[in-house]
Amino acid sequence: MSGQPVITREIAVAEGVFAPGHLGELTQVVPFEMVDEVLAESGAVQQRLRKLPARVVVYLLLAATLFEECGYLAVWRKLTGALETLPVPTVTATALWHARTRLGVRPMRALFDLLRGPASAIRTAGTHWAGLLVVAIDGTYLDVADDADVRARLGKGANQYTAASGYPQVLLIALVACGTRAVIDAVFGPRKPGEPVLGRRLLRSLHQGMVVLLDRGFATNAFLQAVADADADFLAGLSAVRKPPILRRFDDGSFLSQIGTVEVRIIECEITIATTAGRHTGVYRLATTLLDPRRYPAFELVRVYHERWEVESAYFAIKQSMLSRRVLRARTLPGIAQEIYALLTVYQAIRIAIADATSTVPGADPDRASFSVALHTARDQVIQAAGVIAGTTIDLVGTIGRAVLNHLMPTRRLRVSPRAVKRPLSRYAYKSLRVDRRTYQATISIDILLTGPISPELHGLGL
Incomplete structure (x- = not known):
């Protein structure tokens, strides 16, 4: 009787309690050294080593912007799901809240400023x-x-x-x-x-x-x-x-x-x-x-x-693709600022990954790269804890970049669509107003x- 096939995969993450602190392959855009630098400059490094070090909390906030439908405890499970062979600490939603509050806004603002x-x-x-x-x-x-x-x-x-x-x-x-x-x-x-x-x-x-x-x-x-x-x-x-x-x-x-x-x-x-x-x-x-x-x-x-x-x-990529038009999680003004900086940082990291990938194809316009493809691939990399630490062979494109290049969109055509409220108070409004919401290919002429x-x-x- 033949044995069951076994698939093994090496996962390279930080050691000890720092292991959950990653952003999948986007960690190479937002590396540990960068996060440690902003924490040191912001005076946000923990005085004693906790189950939730400040670096891990930064990556938790960043990862949360990739999974807006999840609470922070569910995001934690996504960060640690592929680390089952490691001694990952058990945390509670309350502990995550206290950790985010301790971190404050300054490190997230400084991280965005660097990117x-x-x-x-x-x-x-x-x-x-x-x-x-x-x-x-x-x-x-x-x-x-x-x-x-x-x-x-x-x-x-x-x-x-x-x-x-x-x-x-x-x-x-x-x-x-x-x-x-x-x-x-x-x-x-x-x-x-x-x-x-x-x-x-x-x-x-x-x-x-x-x-x-x-x-x-x-x-x-x-x-x-x-x-x-x-x-x-x-x-x-x-x-x-x-x-x-x-x-x-x-x-x-x-x-x-x-x-x-x-x-x-x-x-x-x-x-x-x-x-x-x-x-x-x-x-x-x-x-x-x-x-x-x-x-x-x-x-x-x-x-x-x-x-x-x-x-x-x-803005469409941020509000629709990332947020899915959801209300921000935070319920305090410092928490809102912390969450917005995290959102902007991850958005920028994805744009950097896209620009790096398209730069390897001569003449490729970044307009042709799909943000949604990059976003979904980045999410998968977080769940798999893949590409956290670069290998000895430098991969300039990476998994996210290859996904983008494999699904380049055609050169943009001129199309027009009516400006309309996407979420009207009444779902019958467009029938009564007889608004044509279809998108048309168009030709344009300009006369000075x-x-x-x-x-x-x-x-x-x-x-």
């Missing part, structure tokens, strides 16, 4: 235009627990039916590299005083050699002046109510103007989108500090501005307008 950045080189496909790194700033909201103290600090949204509704929310504003969708910097806080005010904290990460894409919400005189003072260039959408003066016309149809004390070029264009369902035309206006019409033609600037939507793709400033009534779609 944040464009995750690209000058030759990475799709990241630069005319020698400038293309970046975008925009904001989104994260739902947090409806705890009394949190609600008192953050407030709640309102609608026409009630003075307060839904969950309290944190306003998250990120500076994103459009080519890789990596986070260069991020800030968060209460909904008020609003995006332009909170977003000014991102100016620390702007520098010469960047072109910053901004929507109309950020195109205030003060914010545009601040971006210019940071030596970065901007390309911003303007509302139709503005009346910028025409100081000089250029051959490409744009004209020289001034916003506050900042000298800008104004580009007015008419964009027509045609699908099988019909045609839609809108008039748009952009302002930029890129004043040379020969080096930065108006038509090309309009095309570049479309890259601003990459920041929305980054040679007339003077447009009037509000001619402003169609808005930017």
